Amino acid sequence: MITPKTFNNALKLLRDIGDSHMMIYTTSVGDIYELDLEKHTEFPLFHINPLNVDINETTMTMNFQLFICDIVTEDTQTEENVLSDTLQIVTDILSLLRNQTYEGFFTEGNYSVEPFTERFDNSLSGWVVNVPIIVDNDYQSCDLPIA
Numbered sequence: 001m002i003t004p005k006t007f008n009n010a011l012k013l014l015r016d017i018g019d020s021h022m023m024i025y026t027t028s029v030g031d032i033y034e035l036d037l038e039k040h041t042e043f044p045l046f047h048i049n050p051l052n053v054d055i056n057e058t059t060m061t062m063n064f065q066l067f068i069c070d071i072v073t074e075d076t077q078t079e080e081n082v083l084s085d086t087l088q089i090v091t092d093i094l095s096l097l098r099n100q101t102y103e104g105f106f107t108e109g110n111y112s113v114e115p116f117t118e119r120f121d122n123s124l125s126g127w128v129v130n131v132p133i134i135v136d137n138d139y140q141s142c143d144l145p146i147a
Helices: 007-020 079-099
Strands: 026-029 045-055 059-071 113-119 124-136
Touching: 007 026, 007 045, 007 059, 007 079, 007 124, 059 079, 079 113, 079 124
Parallel strands: 026 045
Antiparallel strands: 045 059, 059 124, 113 124
């Protein structure tokens, strides 16, 4: 069965990647500034922030901002270790998206991965990257829910 190329299925793809990665303990979705860090206490955290969708004649590009972060603690995690570990997780995710087949969902191009330190209320550090998830868009008018 072919997976429909919907926004929900693009989110499911990203969630599934986060849930299956052995170094990620929590996967969440939504506006990063509405993230309840009191609720999410297991780190590293993979947060998916939907940005916008670009539609052209042949493709639809769903743009996401992906955050990978962890808590820096004085006794167990130095900032350098957190940045190193979370960057490895980012490259793992990008590698999966570029090199695996996900029933019509793909990504392309180069990525600018930016670090952040001591952000939000929990002194989180990590990386953020904007990733386009691209699907074919052939403007099928035969299956529209219009009478």
